[in-house]
Amino acid sequence: MATLQETVNSRANTVLKGVKNFVIETGELSHFAGRFFKEALKPPFEFKELLRQCYHMGNRSLVLVGVTGFIIGLVLTLQSRPTLIEFGAVSWMPNMVGISIVREIGPVITALICAGRIASGIGAELGSMRVTEQIDAMEVSGTNPFKYLVVTRILATTLMLPLLVIFGDVIALYGSALVENLKGDVSFQLYFNTVFDALGFGDLVPASIKSFFFGFVIGLVGCYKGYYSKKGTAGVGVAANTAVVTASLLLFVVDFIAVFVSDIFYDL
Amino acid sequence: MTYNMEKIKHMAQIEKPASVSDKEKNLVIHIKDVRKSFGDNHVLNGFNLKLHEGENLVVMGKSGSGKSVMIKCLVGLMQPDSGYIEVMGQEVNTLDQGQLDALRADIGFLFQGSALYDSMTVRENLEFPMRRHKEKLGNVSDTRPLVLEALENVGLAHTMDLMPAELSGGMKRRVALARTLILKPKVILYDEPTSGLDPITAKEIIELMRSIQRKYNTSSLIITHDVDCARVISERMILLVDGINYAEGTFAQLSASTDPKVEAFFKK
Amino acid sequence: MEKTTAQNIRLGIFVIIGTLLLVTAAYLIGNRQNMFGDTFPLSAVFKNTNGLQNGNNVRFSGINVGTVSRIEMINDTTIKVHMIIEEKMSAHIKKDAVATIGSDGLVGSMLVNIVPGKGDADLVEPGDQLKSYSKIASQDMLSTLNTTNENAALLTAELLQVTESLTQGKGTLGRLLNDTIMANDLKHTITNLKYSSQEASTTLAALNNMIKNIDFEQSTAGVLLADSISGEQMRSIISNLENSSNGIEKIVGDLGVLLEDVKGGKGALRYLSQDTTMVNQLESTMLNIEMGAEKFNQNMEALKHNFLTRGYFKKLERQQKKEAKKVQ
Numbered sequence: 001m002a003t004l005q006e007t008v009n010s011r012a013n014t015v016l017k018g019v020k021n022f023v024i025e026t027g028e029l030s031h032f033a034g035r036f037f038k039e040a041l042k043p044p045f046e047f048k049e050l051l052r053q054c055y056h057m058g059n060r061s062l063v064l065v066g067v068t069g070f071i072i073g074l075v076l077t078l079q080s081r082p083t084l085i086e087f088g089a090v091s092w093m094p095n096m097v098g099i100s101i102v103r104e105i106g107p108v109i110t111a112l113i114c115a116g117r118i119a120s121g122i123g124a125e126l127g128s129m130r131v132t133e134q135i136d137a138m139e140v141s142g143t144n145p146f147k148y149l150v151v152t153r154i155l156a157t158t159l160m161l162p163l164l165v166i167f168g169d170v171i172a173l174y175g176s177a178l179v180e181n182l183k184g185d186v187s188f189q190l191y192f193n194t195v196f197d198a199l200g201f202g203d204l205v206p207a208s209i210k211s212f213f214f215g216f217v218i219g220l221v222g223c224y225k226g227y228y229s230k231k232g233t234a235g236v237g238v239a240a241n242t243a244v245v246t247a248s249l250l251l252f253v254v255d256f257i258a259v260f261v262s263d264i265f266y267d268l
Numbered sequence: 269m270t271y272n273m274e275k276i277k278h279m280a281q282i283e284k285p286a287s288v289s290d291k292e293k294n295l296v297i298h299i300k301d302v303r304k305s306f307g308d309n310h311v312l313n314g315f316n317l318k319l320h321e322g323e324n325l326v327v328m329g330k331s332g333s334g335k336s337v338m339i340k341c342l343v344g345l346m347q348p349d350s351g352y353i354e355v356m357g358q359e360v361n362t363l364d365q366g367q368l369d370a371l372r373a374d375i376g377f378l379f380q381g382s383a384l385y386d387s388m389t390v391r392e393n394l395e396f397p398m399r400r401h402k403e404k405l406g407n408v409s410d411t412r413p414l415v416l417e418a419l420e421n422v423g424l425a426h427t428m429d430l431m432p433a434e435l436s437g438g439m440k441r442r443v444a445l446a447r448t449l450i451l452k453p454k455v456i457l458y459d460e461p462t463s464g465l466d467p468i469t470a471k472e473i474i475e476l477m478r479s480i481q482r483k484y485n486t487s488s489l490i491i492t493h494d495v496d497c498a499r500v501i502s503e504r505m506i507l508l509v510d511g512i513n514y515a516e517g518t519f520a521q522l523s524a525s526t527d528p529k530v531e532a533f534f535k536k
Numbered sequence: 537m538e539k540t541t542a543q544n545i546r547l548g549i550f551v552i553i554g555t556l557l558l559v560t561a562a563y564l565i566g567n568r569q570n571m572f573g574d575t576f577p578l579s580a581v582f583k584n585t586n587g588l589q590n591g592n593n594v595r596f597s598g599i600n601v602g603t604v605s606r607i608e609m610i611n612d613t614t615i616k617v618h619m620i621i622e623e624k625m626s627a628h629i630k631k632d633a634v635a636t637i638g639s640d641g642l643v644g645s646m647l648v649n650i651v652p653g654k655g656d657a658d659l660v661e662p663g664d665q666l667k668s669y670s671k672i673a674s675q676d677m678l679s680t681l682n683t684t685n686e687n688a689a690l691l692t693a694e695l696l697q698v699t700e701s702l703t704q705g706k707g708t709l710g711r712l713l714n715d716t717i718m719a720n721d722l723k724h725t726i727t728n729l730k731y732s733s734q735e736a737s738t739t740l741a742a743l744n745n746m747i748k749n750i751d752f753e754q755s756t757a758g759v760l761l762a763d764s765i766s767g768e769q770m771r772s773i774i775s776n777l778e779n780s781s782n783g784i785e786k787i788v789g790d791l792g793v794l795l796e797d798v799k800g801g802k803g804a805l806r807y808l809s810q811d812t813t814m815v816n817q818l819e820s821t822m823l824n825i826e827m828g829a830e831k832f833n834q835n836m837e838a839l840k841h842n843f844l845t846r847g848y849f850k851k852l853e854r855q856q857k858k859e860a861k862k863v864q
Contacts, residue, residue, distance in 0.1 A: 052540065055547040062550065128386070136345050137383040142369040142400035163554030170557055196564040200591060204565060208558070 053156035069168035073175025098195035123243030126226025154219035161215030206262030294321035302351030313511030329508030376453035438469035574623035580635035
């Protein structure tokens with residue numbers, strides 16, 4: 001019996017530890033976010049670095065986002081076709097694909113892709129900078145590393161992700177239109193006409209606002225994990241890895257909240 | 269209140285009458301009874317240090333003995349738990365960010381792993397410290413001559429447009445040294461300047477350090493566990509053992525010591 | 537330096553294209569909701585908006601010309617629907633236009649249809665309130681169909697009676713035609729027949745009118761009739777009904793002529809009994825009537841089984857059973 005109790009105790013301890021770590025992490029991340037806003041609003045501003053980061057996160061992710069979006073559009077259309085044909089509702093394809101891509105799939109897939117590419121990149125980069133004392137070196141050189149590294153990156157992801165989402169949406173819709181064009185004799189004009197007929201501001205606006213938050217989450221988590229990376233090369237790997245995992249998880253939480261909130265505001 | 273007290277105290281030191289030795293008068297770094305611990309690990313246990321103008325002081329200690337912590341406290345990268353740290357007449361812990369940055373411009377810091385910014389070229393690396401300290405260099409618009417001069421000092425003028433990844437370990441260290449020198453600091457802190465280098469390259473770096481000191485008449489605080497390095501460059505040495513300045517003296521004096529803890533350093 | 541410039545140019549292109557795409561999308565969406573461009577307001581009052589929402593399309597003769605901007609409850613039976621219409625349409629919509637509420641496709645969103653009036657009225661002015669027309673709901677349509685059915689049944693029964701008595705043989709026919717009471721009966725039957733036929737005609741006309749309405753307004757039933765197989769069926773049913781009706785009419789005409797002859801006392805009896813051609817004709821006419829009635833019955837049966845109306849008929853059946861039980 002004692003052994004059972006011990007097992008239960010140790011399990012309980014593990015759970016408690018997990019909960020405690022989770023709470024601590026949440027607190028630290030919130031603190032980090034607070035520091036971001038404080039530093040972001042205070043001069044000097046690192047515009048040049050911001051532009052550089054925007055380029056690296058925006059332009060450099062474009063191909064990846066484009067390819068993913070295109071494939072998602074293709075697959076979504078191909079997979080839905082048989083069912084819609086069965087119901088004799090294949091002419092509803094643009095409405096269905098358009099709304100699902102613009103409202104949910106586009107932002108979420110793009111954000112997840114970016115979490116994989118950007119959050120891990122930031123985590124690894126800042127982690128290695130921390131480990132090799134580059135962050136210390138920056139501070140000693142009179143440049144606030146938080147401003148120079150963290151603020152610029154978070155701002156860059158926050159600004160670039162909505163744009164990437166738009167590109168992803170357009171390319172995904174193009175992919176879907178291509179399938180409909182080849183398999184179903186629907187002209188591109190008719191396809192996009194139907195799509196925009198189906199869409200309303202209630203679809204576009206919450207999705208765009210949501211994308212900003214997605215970008216913020218990706219930048220924030222990546223920077224947080226990298227900036228407070230543990231010493232040693234293993235720390236860099238952990239930083240990159242946990243950045244992706246935490247960012248992806250948080251993206252879904254944010255998505256849930258966003259859908260919840262936009263539901264209230266738009267009453268759709 | 270304490271701030272004023274310290275102010276008075278350091279003014280008193282500067283205006284000390286000639287009765288005190290010349291060296292006391294030109295104190296560059298003064299560390300008094302500094303303590304720092306990480307949890308239960310007491311790294312510094314009341315450490316004292318005085319660096320005079322134009323002096324080469326070597327602090328030797330085993331890995332993990334708190335040498336790096338000590339010099340990070342000097343430039344405000346870490347805060348000691350207690351104690352008094354004064355650099356060039358200013359108490360580090362009482363400075364605000366602006367004053368600290370101004371002070372840091374006069375302190376060169378050569379990091380253990382060179383800490384060159386991976387994402388920047390050699391030239392951008394060298395320009396980085398100038399970003400916030402343009403006025404110190406007379407508001408020059410063209411930084412190229414300064415960069416070139418600093419690189420020529422270390423014999424690497426041709427690497428100006430290379431990325432740090434393209435350089436060897438020794439070259440990186442020399443570029444890092446050039447970066448340290450670019451703001452013409454009055455005191456240079458070396459954190460393990462020869463670590464990770466082969467003996468020949470290490471010797472070259474040491475020679476470079478000496479020539480720079482002659483050229484710019486700087487004071488140097490060198491942290492190392494490399495006996496050869498200490499022998500060549502030191503004018504005076506402090507042995508850091510158990511978190512305190514265990515022994516002080518010239519290289520000859522210390523190497524002749526019969527104290528077992530001191531002897532341990534010089535045993536081959 | 538050149539590297540960063542090139543980067544910034546590319547970043548600029550990226551941002552500009554992205555923003556343009558966003559703005560274009562927003563414009564295209566907004567355009568469809570008439571947020572840009574010149575518009576003018578119109579309104580119409582309905583009893584029931586059938587789930588119409590702000591932003592639903594407004595169609596004029598099938599073209600999207602605007603959107604519903606506001607739905608205002610004035611009192612429990614009056615709902616005012618405000619619409620924004622493209623300015624260029626003000627040259628086409630006249631004051632006698634009628635607004636109805638329909639739906640876009642079988643499961644599509646609701647919309648307001650503006651149907652041009654027949655007259656030569658003045659053009660609408662901004663803020664005008666259009667006449668509205670609450671079109672027949674499917675329930676009403678089905679009850680009309682039921683009346684038609686009952687009439688047809690009555691008609692068929694009478695026709696059957698006539699046919700039966702006629703097919704009993706040539707011998708009876710003479711007696712039938714000699715007997716004044718019988719003649720009166722016949723007259724009465726024919727009057728009834730005429731009346732039935734007339735009623736069938738009106739019902740059919742109403743049905744036709746309804747079908748036209750349905751076609752035009754793209755309502756649920758409209759789409760069913762216009763697009764799907766059941767619609768085709770319905771159509772053929774209607775045309776069959778029409779055929780039957782025509783047949784009935786013809787018969788009535790024939791009988792009328794016969795009666796005239798009898799009335800005229802032109803030895804119609806002799807003529808009738810002697811002229812076998814006439815008798816044969818009458819016989820075949822009666823046969824036709826029978827067939828027509830049968831077909832009509834069939835059609836009604838088909839209508840009963842049509843999935844759109846099945847539910848109603850089942851309900852009716854149940855109700856009848858219930859009533860029957862009550863009577864018992």
